[in-house]
Amino acid sequence: MxxxxxxxxxxxxxxxxxxxxxxxxxxxxxxxxxxxxxxxxxxxxxxxxxxxxxxRILAVIPHGELYAVNSEGIENWKEEIARLEQDPRVESIEPYTKITGMLQHKGSLKAVEITGLDISRASHDRWRDQVTKAGWEQFTSGDDQILLGQGLMQKLSLSAGDRIGVLIPTATDNMAFKAPHLMHLTVAGSLNVGGEMDNYLAMMHLNTASKESGVTSGAQGLRFMLKDPYDAYDTMRSIGYDFSQAVYISYWMRTQGHxxxxxxxxxxxxxxxxxxxxxxxxxxxxxxxxxxxxxxxxxxxxxxxxxxxxxxxxxxxxxxxxxxxxxxxxxxxxxxxxxxxxxxxxxxxxxxxxxxxxxxxxxxxxxxxxxxxxxxxxxxxxxxxxxxxxxxxxxxxxxxxxxxxxxxxxx
Known part of the structure; x- marks a missing residue:
């Protein structure tokens, strides 16, 4: 050689x-x-x-979701969370209630997707980095506070402390038309996730969202953070099929998988x-x-x-x-x-x-x-x-x- x-x-x-x-x-x-x-x-x-x-995206968007088929929400969701958190595939679980409506400010309307979350749960540290310290402190000061996506605030010329209205569609049993419900909230600060999500995303307190949307159980669904986000499809199907009540199953690849x-x-x-x-x-x-x-x-x-x-x-x-x-x-x-x-x-x-x-x-x-x-x-x-x-x-x-x-x- x-x-x-x-x-x-x-x-x-x-x-x-x-x-x-x-x-x-x-x-x-x-x-x-x-x-x-x-x-x-x-x-x-x-x-x-x-x-x-x-x-960034999966700090705000959950890895998986289970949400109730009926309008009352998840029954005994606290006990269900305690049980499901024993699953070795699950990192954390949060109750949530989601509201889709129209944000109203000074004659302008903008579609918004509001997620009501329980701020007392420690797993929120995953998305608190997307909020300023002052905005977070203001958000925790009252149940009528809301965090809006940065793009949403810019399009409506909103700033912290502004009062806004949210038009929420009212569901009826006989499919009859009913005027939307108006909810008044105070802007606590901006939520900077990035991309198009900043143009429609918002967060508010769980109890307020459940009350305004008529969810009697206190939570419309459960948000899952998994130890392996790429196994969300199999994990969420396994958990959803064994759940105690009828629920819809969703996972992050359906919404942000593209x-x-x-x-x-x-x-x-x-x-x-x-x-x-x-x-x-x-x-x-x-x-x-x-x-x-x-x-x-x-x-x-x-x-x-x-x-x-x-x-x-x-x-x-x-x-x-x-x-x-x-x-x-x-x-x-x-x-x-x-x-x-x-x-x-x-x-x-x-x-x-x-x-x-x-x-x-x-x-x-x-x-x-x-x-x-x-x-x-x-x-x-x-x-x-x-x-x-x-x-x-x-x-x-x-x-x-x-x-x-x-x-x-x-x-």
């Missing part, structure tokens, strides 16, 4: 005399390095989006496309080695007449090609490892310098480019690139083995 390394290094130094071969060799190294760099960085961005989805599916789709597309970029760069290694074998036929013939075996010749040219590939892999990976964790700060700096916004908070659920480097992505990228480089060297090395010494020396 030491002799193969020496021969490969000698052939690489001799290769520099041919400018065309040197250019193709350099382009293959750059292509492989660039492919590894971009692949690791983009996978880190996908990881960042997934992290923000869990930390965000997660989009992230996974982009991840797959990025992986496939950039792997193909690396594969194309590896074809340059094939071209470089094929031309190197043709140029070094005389040297190969001399080595064979001196007793060099086929394995030595094959290893020599495979090492020569792998040097290009490994150089590109190392350079691209090292650059990505330094850039990926700092990508958010880099993009923020570029936005300030150019005035261009990469992500708009009005459209996406975040207003910055997230990034989270995961070492398994680095390992997969490096392994894939190395295997492709190894495969690219096999054919030229096999051609070198088949060189006929007599014909090469006579030619």
């Amino acid at each position: 030491n002799l193969a390394w020496q021969l490969a290094s000698r052939f690489r130094r001799g290769k520099q005399k041919n400018g065309y071969i040197s250019f193709i060799s350099f382009s293959s190294t750059v292509g492989i390095g660039l492919g590894c760099f971009v692949l690791i960085v983009l996978l880190s961005v996908m990881n960042g989006f997934e992290r923000e989805l869990l930390n 965000l997660y599916n989009d992230i996974q789709l982009v991840r797959v597309v990025v992986m496939i496309s950039l792997t193909l970029v690396i594969a194309v760069a590896c074809f340059n290694i094939v071209s470089t080695l094929v031309m190197a074998v043709r140029e070094k036929q005389g040297a190969i013939a001399i080595l064979k007449t001196m007793g060099a075996g086929d394995s030595l010749i094959r290893r020599t040219f495979m090492i020569q090609g792998l040097i290009n590939g490994v150089t590109g892999i190392v350079c691209g990976t090292v650059a990505a490892v330094f850039v990926a964790p700092n990508l958010s700060a880099i993009v923020t700096f570029i936005e300030k310098q150019t005035g261009i916004t990469v992500l708009s908070g009005d459209i996406y659920f975040i207003d910055f480019l997230p990034s989270e480097l995961q070492w398994q992505d680095v390992v997969i990228t490096v392994s894939t690139a190395f295997v492709l480089c190894l495969l690219a060297t096999w054919y030229p090395a096999s051609r070198a083995v088949k060189v006929d010494p007599a014909r090469a020396l006579n030619g």
Whole structure:
């Protein structure tokens, strides 16, 4: 192996005399390095989006829900919570009552989805980070307080302390028309979740929401936070089928799952496309080695007449090609490892310098480019690139083995 390394290094130094071969060799190294760099960085961005989805959206949106079929609500919901919290798959459970109505302020109307929650439960710490400290203190000061999405407050020009009205549809047993009920509330502060949810989301106290919507049991349904959010489908169906009363079953992938599916789709597309970029760069290694074998036929013939075996010749040219590939892999990976964790700060700096916004908070659920480097992505990228480089060297090395010494020396 030491002799193969020496021969490969000698052939690489001799290769520099041919400018065309040197250019193709350099382009293959750059292509492989660039492919590894971009692949690791983009996978880190996908990881960042997934992290923000869990930390922001699922801090407010529950992993799963059970809500009563009848209008009275969940019967004996305190006992049900105590029982279901023993399930090892469940992290926490909250009672809730949801109201869909029209928010009214100074002649303007806006559709709103209000969730009534019990603020005394500690699991609310998951979404309290989306509320300012002053807003939270005001919210806990009285039952008539409400938190509104930031986008909703901006569209209606609302601020903390404003009085608003909420028109709630009134259900009747005989399906007859009845005027909506008007509920008056005080805006405590804004709820900043991100994206379109800020344009319709609101939160209020559970007892007030249940009273105004006619839920006699005190809670319309139960919100579940699970230890594994990605197992919500199976977990919620298992819990719902065994529940003591008839309930509807919902889980976060029904309402916000399109965000997660989009992230996974982009991840797959990025992986496939950039792997193909690396594969194309590896074809340059094939071209470089094929031309190197043709140029070094005389040297190969001399080595064979001196007793060099086929394995030595094959290893020599495979090492020569792998040097290009490994150089590109190392350079691209090292650059990505330094850039990926700092990508958010880099993009923020570029936005300030150019005035261009990469992500708009009005459209996406975040207003910055997230990034989270995961070492398994680095390992997969490096392994894939190395295997492709190894495969690219096999054919030229096999051609070198088949060189006929007599014909090469006579030619």
